[in-house]
Amino acid sequence: MPAVLETEKLCKSFGALTVAQNIDFRLEPGARHALIGPNGAGKTTFVNMLTGAIAPTSGRIFLNDQEVSKTSQAARVRLGLGRTFQITTLYRRLPVLDNVALAVAEREGVARRMWKPASRHAEIKDEAMSLLATLGLADDASVPAQDLPYGKQRLIEIAIALGLKPKVLLLDEPAAGVPSQESAKILDNLAKLPSEVAVLIIEHDMDLVFRFAQQITVLVQGEVLMQGTPTEIAADKRVRAVYLGEGIHA
Amino acid sequence: MSGYTVDPRIRWTEWIPFLVALAAFFLLPEYLSLGARILIFILFALSLDLILGYAGIVTLGHSAFFGLGAYTAGILGAKYGVADPFIQLFFSGTTAAILGLATGAIILRTRALTLLMLTLAITAILLEVANKMSSLTGGADGLSGVQVNPILGLFRFDLFGRTAFLYCLVALLIGWIVVRRLIYSPFGAMLTGIRENRARMHAIGAPVYWRMVLVYTLSATMAGIAGALLTQVNQFVGLNVLGLEPSGDLLVMLILGGVGRLYGAFVGPVVYLIAQDYLAKQYPEYWYFGIGALLMTVVLFAPGGILGLIDKCLQFWKQKSSARASAR
Numbered sequence: 001m002p003a004v005l006e007t008e009k010l011c012k013s014f015g016a017l018t019v020a021q022n023i024d025f026r027l028e029p030g031a032r033h034a035l036i037g038p039n040g041a042g043k044t045t046f047v048n049m050l051t052g053a054i055a056p057t058s059g060r061i062f063l064n065d066q067e068v069s070k071t072s073q074a075a076r077v078r079l080g081l082g083r084t085f086q087i088t089t090l091y092r093r094l095p096v097l098d099n100v101a102l103a104v105a106e107r108e109g110v111a112r113r114m115w116k117p118a119s120r121h122a123e124i125k126d127e128a129m130s131l132l133a134t135l136g137l138a139d140d141a142s143v144p145a146q147d148l149p150y151g152k153q154r155l156i157e158i159a160i161a162l163g164l165k166p167k168v169l170l171l172d173e174p175a176a177g178v179p180s181q182e183s184a185k186i187l188d189n190l191a192k193l194p195s196e197v198a199v200l201i202i203e204h205d206m207d208l209v210f211r212f213a214q215q216i217t218v219l220v221q222g223e224v225l226m227q228g229t230p231t232e233i234a235a236d237k238r239v240r241a242v243y244l245g246e247g248i249h250a
Numbered sequence: 251m252s253g254y255t256v257d258p259r260i261r262w263t264e265w266i267p268f269l270v271a272l273a274a275f276f277l278l279p280e281y282l283s284l285g286a287r288i289l290i291f292i293l294f295a296l297s298l299d300l301i302l303g304y305a306g307i308v309t310l311g312h313s314a315f316f317g318l319g320a321y322t323a324g325i326l327g328a329k330y331g332v333a334d335p336f337i338q339l340f341f342s343g344t345t346a347a348i349l350g351l352a353t354g355a356i357i358l359r360t361r362a363l364t365l366l367m368l369t370l371a372i373t374a375i376l377l378e379v380a381n382k383m384s385s386l387t388g389g390a391d392g393l394s395g396v397q398v399n400p401i402l403g404l405f406r407f408d409l410f411g412r413t414a415f416l417y418c419l420v421a422l423l424i425g426w427i428v429v430r431r432l433i434y435s436p437f438g439a440m441l442t443g444i445r446e447n448r449a450r451m452h453a454i455g456a457p458v459y460w461r462m463v464l465v466y467t468l469s470a471t472m473a474g475i476a477g478a479l480l481t482q483v484n485q486f487v488g489l490n491v492l493g494l495e496p497s498g499d500l501l502v503m504l505i506l507g508g509v510g511r512l513y514g515a516f517v518g519p520v521v522y523l524i525a526q527d528y529l530a531k532q533y534p535e536y537w538y539f540g541i542g543a544l545l546m547t548v549v550l551f552a553p554g555g556i557l558g559l560i561d562k563c564l565q566f567w568k569q570k571s572s573a574r575a576s577a578r
């Protein structure tokens with residue numbers, strides 16, 4: 001199957017510090033893939049290179065067979081790459097609906113229209129509203145994002161990314177900082193993600209990872225240690241040693 | 251006051267500024283020249299609110315566009331015999347737009363303090379240019395004898411400032427409609443997105459930089475037209491339209507009124523310029539002290555400006571009355 005997202009020998013170093021080393025990675029349409037690794041393994045750096053927030057030192061990135069290694073962040077989004085942030089990155093003072101509607105409007109090319117009032121663009125509002133409804137946020141549509149509990153803010157993160165109708169969705173620790181009883185709700189919503197979207201999730205919550213992912217890549221010190229199904233990963237001694245073992249003791 | 255959840259219809263309270271202006275026209279005929287000045291500064295403040303209040307672009311150099319517009323109209327009217335007021339407005343808006351586009355494209359790649367200093371530098375340079383090119387601008391003496399024909403060939407600029415006042419009022423009305431449309435549109439909602447979270451704007455695929463250059467250019471155009479109005483009303487241009495001082499005054503006006511509220515741009519210049527007029531008569535040497543005290547009071551006790559304070563009072567009153575209603 002052709003990959004929607006592919007990297008070829010992706011490297012990144014900051015001076016003498018190498019944080020990504022020859023990462024070959026591919027994501028197929030509809031994939032449910034998790035990226036795990038101990039702190040400082042270079043997971044966030046990898047994601048930032050994929051989205052275009054930082055440039056790789058060497059190597060190439062392809063999105064739908066098109067090379068995007070030097071393409072701007074915004075252009076990659078328009079090619080179908082959506083992301084959420086590890087640290088909640090919302091329009092805090094704007095209503096929840098606007099948080100999502102801005103993304104929908106941007107995708108539809110409505111965002112630069114200057115005359116007709118935004119609230120009369122029913123097609124944008126309706127789509128944002130139905131997205132919120134699927135995530136169980138319909139009742140909060142008119143509330144400023146900052147007034148919602150943290151778990152719901154994490155869901156808005158996802159709603160914004162879905163508003164872009166991405167072909168590839170990068171979820172950077174969607175459950176970070178969420179109490180465990182609420183992380184179940186996030187998992188429920190992740191399970192409902194459109195099946196054609198390829199999802200790459202970076203997460204520390206192993207419970208969530210093993211339930212959600214069909215494939216897992218383990219990153220250690222900027223290198224891919226191994227890749228496989230959750231069962232293979234859980235059974236691997238090296239992974240247990242460098243990662244899962246540490247997790248149990250910590 | 252923008253976005254996908256607000257009702258875009260004009261509420262009756264939004265007509266208050268224009269009703270007040272009309273009332274002032276009939277009731278305070280001896281203050282019409284001050285009135286015209288206030289209307290011009292409201293238009294100028296509106297243009298600043300568009301970039302500062304909505305897009306979150308900080309600037310101490312907005313007078314560059316105001317001053318360029320003022321001098322463009324002045325030079326056309328005094329040196330080149332182009333006396334039609336609309337042609338003057340057109341050229342003032344155009345030159346200001348070109349300057350906005352050219353400087354915006356360079357400086358909007360920076361942020362915060364760097365941006366603030368660059369905007370200040372641009373207006374400071376323009377001030378020096380206007381000062382040195384005295385053959386064209388009149389230098390420190392100012393440019394007098396600016397010819398302005400009657401509006402539409404019908405309405406002369408009279409000694410009492412009646413024509414000037416109504417002319418500025420119509421210009422403000424048009425400017426207000428345009429800005430109001432803009433901020434209620436998806437473009438306006440997008441601007442608040444840039445103000446609230448630029449990283450997120452990039453992540454939803456918005457070409458943030460170009461959008462900022464665009465709104466900066468629009469705002470510059472409006473400021474240039476406001477400057478031209480000042481020239482036409484006074485039939486004179488002085489160096490005081492350029493540099494830090496008018497930029498700073500404008501910023502103080504907007505902060506007094508309330509930033510990012512559309513009508514803060516109406517309240518601020520009224521309070522500031524009337525206070526200035528009164529204080530300058532009462533205490534010719536110390537009037538800036540009064541303005542300073544006013545600004546400090548507002549910043550310390552009403553960070554949302556005068557309109558923010560009114561908002562809070564209304565909310566408090568509503569809560570109180572609803573609490574009373576539920577107690578019954």
